[in-house]
Amino acid sequence: MSNETNNVQVTVQNNGEAMTDNAKYYQQQPANSNGSDSSPEKIANIQGVVSNCVKLNVRSEAQKKKDNVLCIVSAGDVLLIDEEQSTNAWFYVTTASGISGYCMKEFVTVE
Helix, strand or coil, X not given: CCCCEEEEEEEEEECCEEEEEEEEEECCCCCCCCCCXXXXXXXXXXXXXXXXXXXXXXXXXXXXXXXXXXXXXXXCCEEEEECCCCCCCEEEEECXXXXXXXXXXXXXXXX
């Protein structure tokens, strides 16, 4: 395996003036011997606890509608939070019983 670098000439416009920069990049490394790629691991899920309420709805969509409640969790219940599927106002969670859906962030404390 080689870590050789290649120089690439890059020209960047800056306020009408051309600037020249030598940018270096590494050639793509081959996959590991076990066949997996060398990309970083996916960020692990985090845990949250139901707080600031007695009961919390877990919903199929990140919207407050009567017909999208999947289940109800109680204060103190632990939820697994998937940050990638969460939005600004809603966590995408999985309950201890395996039900996945959305909960309002204001009622979940991240541990």
